Amino acid sequence: xxxxxxxxxxxxxxxxxxxxxxxxxxxxxxxxxxxxxxxxxxxxxxxxxxxxxxxxxxxxxxxxxxxxxxxxxxxxxxxxxxxxxxxxxxxxxxxxxxxxxxxxxxxxxxxxxxxxxxxxxxxxxxxxxxxxxxxxxxxxxxxxxxxxxxxxxxxxxxxxxxxxxxxxxxxxxxxxxxxxxxxxxxxxxxxxxxxxxxxxxxxxxxxxxxxxxxxxxxxxxxxxxxxxxxxxxxxxxxxxxxxxxxxxxxxxxxxxxxxxxxxxxxxxxxxxxxx
Amino acid sequence: xxxxxxxxxxxxxxxxxxxxxxxxxxxxxxxxxxxxxxxxxxxxxxxxxxxxxxxxxxxxxxxxxxxxxxxxxxxxxxxxxxxxxxxxxxxxxxxxxxxxxxxxxxxxxxxxxxxxxxxxxxxxxxxxxxxxxxxxxxxxxxxxxxxxxxxxxxxxxxxxxxxxxxxxxxxxxxxxxxxxxxxxxxxxxxxxxxxxxxxxxxxxxxxxxxxxxxxxxxxxxxxxxxxxxxxxxxxxxxxxxxxxxxxxxxxxxxxxxxxxxxxxxxxxxxxxxxxxxxxxxxxxxxxxxx
Numbered sequence: 001x002x003x004x005x006x007x008x009x010x011x012x013x014x015x016x017x018x019x020x021x022x023x024x025x026x027x028x029x030x031x032x033x034x035x036x037x038x039x040x041x042x043x044x045x046x047x048x049x050x051x052x053x054x055x056x057x058x059x060x061x062x063x064x065x066x067x068x069x070x071x072x073x074x075x076x077x078x079x080x081x082x083x084x085x086x087x088x089x090x091x092x093x094x095x096x097x098x099x100x101x102x103x104x105x106x107x108x109x110x111x112x113x114x115x116x117x118x119x120x121x122x123x124x125x126x127x128x129x130x131x132x133x134x135x136x137x138x139x140x141x142x143x144x145x146x147x148x149x150x151x152x153x154x155x156x157x158x159x160x161x162x163x164x165x166x167x168x169x170x171x172x173x174x175x176x177x178x179x180x181x182x183x184x185x186x187x188x189x190x191x192x193x194x195x196x197x198x199x200x201x202x203x204x205x206x207x208x209x210x211x212x213x214x215x216x217x218x219x220x221x222x223x224x225x226x227x228x229x230x231x232x233x234x235x236x237x238x239x240x241x242x243x244x245x246x247x248x249x250x251x252x253x254x255x256x257x258x259x260x261x262x263x264x265x266x267x268x269x270x271x272x273x274x275x
Numbered sequence: 276x277x278x279x280x281x282x283x284x285x286x287x288x289x290x291x292x293x294x295x296x297x298x299x300x301x302x303x304x305x306x307x308x309x310x311x312x313x314x315x316x317x318x319x320x321x322x323x324x325x326x327x328x329x330x331x332x333x334x335x336x337x338x339x340x341x342x343x344x345x346x347x348x349x350x351x352x353x354x355x356x357x358x359x360x361x362x363x364x365x366x367x368x369x370x371x372x373x374x375x376x377x378x379x380x381x382x383x384x385x386x387x388x389x390x391x392x393x394x395x396x397x398x399x400x401x402x403x404x405x406x407x408x409x410x411x412x413x414x415x416x417x418x419x420x421x422x423x424x425x426x427x428x429x430x431x432x433x434x435x436x437x438x439x440x441x442x443x444x445x446x447x448x449x450x451x452x453x454x455x456x457x458x459x460x461x462x463x464x465x466x467x468x469x470x471x472x473x474x475x476x477x478x479x480x481x482x483x484x485x486x487x488x489x490x491x492x493x494x495x496x497x498x499x500x501x502x503x504x505x506x507x508x509x510x511x512x513x514x515x516x517x518x519x520x521x522x523x524x525x526x527x528x529x530x531x532x533x534x535x536x537x538x539x540x541x542x543x544x545x546x547x548x549x550x551x552x553x554x555x556x557x558x559x560x561x562x563x564x565x
Contacts, residue, residue, distance in 0.1 A: 037400025124501020219393025
């Protein structure tokens with residue numbers, strides 16, 4: 001294709017400088033943007049007064065003390081942990097297996113399989129929650145059960161498994177299959193190939209998938225809100241708090257919710273860089 | 276790199292790995308979805324679902340403009356959100372892929388953490404920040420603004436802010452992956468052919484990043500039509516969007532068939548718009564560079 005040679009409106013150096021200013025500026029601005037509400041919450045959790053407004057009446061830890069004496073907050077913490085641990089285990093195992101199948105194997109219905117396994121990724125969570133709530137209500141009427149912690153876990157697994165699958169799939173994609181063949185040629189059984197070759201090589205992907213899964217479940221609001229019945233987790237507990245009028249207790253809960261997130265993300269990064 | 280292996284569904288190894296996912300997504304995604312479709316043809320009586328087939332719900336939907344006004348508003352907000360997310364995410368994704376060598380991992384970790392933090396909490400954080408007596412106005416007053424300089428809470432602007440905030444990371448990651456996958460030698464070839472940096476970017480990088488931009492748009496659009504938290508918490512529920520309407524239909528009006536039908540309408544219209552844009556996009560590509 002022939003293009004007319006345009007007269008540059010900037011010389012090359014000015015152009016590069018402008019690009020750098022724009023790019024670094026945008027990145028810095030977005031990082032600040034991302035952390036505004038997070039730091040606002042952390043700051044307000046140390047507020048002495050009854051209302052989360054500025055200026056502070058004083059700095060104190062009393063809302064954290066109140067949090068630890070509040071038994072429903074404790075229950076919420078416990079429920080969040082149970083749901084996140086169980087959902088992570090299921091989602092990571094099912095998602096990793098599905099990723100290997102989708103990337104490595106050629107079989108009939110491969111595309112429908114991949115589509116079905118990844119579909120909930122692009123489905124709004126609230127609608128997924130509603131659709132599942134209807135399903136569990138109809139099933140519950142037939143088999144006589146109520147929504148609760150188990151239905152919440154099922155909902156989380158449905159939503160999180162595709163994320164785990166996509167993350168592990170990236171790892172499987174860069175996986176050198178000849179290593180497995182080599183192990184097999186040396187006389188390793190199928191189980192041994194998995195134990196000593198496949199899993200160690202896929203481990204970084206599976207590990208990140210697990211961390212992602214845990215955090216998605218730990219902080220999930222929409223699905224828990226629809227599916228957990230009367231069971232409260234930390235996010236739904238905070239949501240009910242916003243509705244009834246805020247006190248610095250809720251920023252304190254939010255800050256507590258952040259802690260495992262920060263630790264896990266840093267841990268994952270450390271391990272990934274070593275591996 | 277990975278060699279693909281032929282497998283039959285009779286192979287126990289394939290079954291063991293594929294079946295859990297198939298059962299999970301069939302039993303708890305596909306089946307509920309099909310049942311939701313069936314539900315739209317049922318009736319309710321005294322807040323109870325009765326399994327009698329009827330078209331009542333659908334006539335209701337197609338005769339009341341109220342639902343369609345809300346749907347229109349939702350689509351407008353979703354498309355605006357997609358455009359804003361792309362405009363903001365592209366430079367960041369580009370910087371992440373081409374600059375920031377030493378800090379790349381730190382920036383990624385920071386973005387990942389912000390992304391994985393629960394949306395309810397972050398949205399609540401925005402309320403505290405934007406509140407009349409909140410942090411934003413406090414800072415504005417310190418810097419010399421009079422009164423309540425920041426007064427957008429409980430408006431559509433705040434809703435949009437929340438939507439962009441909660442969905443932006445999807446765009447950054449998707450576009451980053453597509454820029455990162457571009458073969459550097461193509462850009463170097465453009466330089467060798469005498470292209471300026473900007474020209475190489477415009478004619479090599481941008482077209483090659485298009486799949487990522489497209490994927491990000493679809494993902495954000497589909498997620499944006501389903502937002503409920505932002506219009507409720509940041510928008511104050513003043514101009515409801517479809518998801519809020521659907522939730523109310525289920526929870527307050529306890530009309531399952533209507534709620535199910537509204538859910539379907541939302542999803543079908545959203546997917547239709549994606550397909551429509553896909554069509555325009557591929558037509559344009561056949562007609563040459565934009």
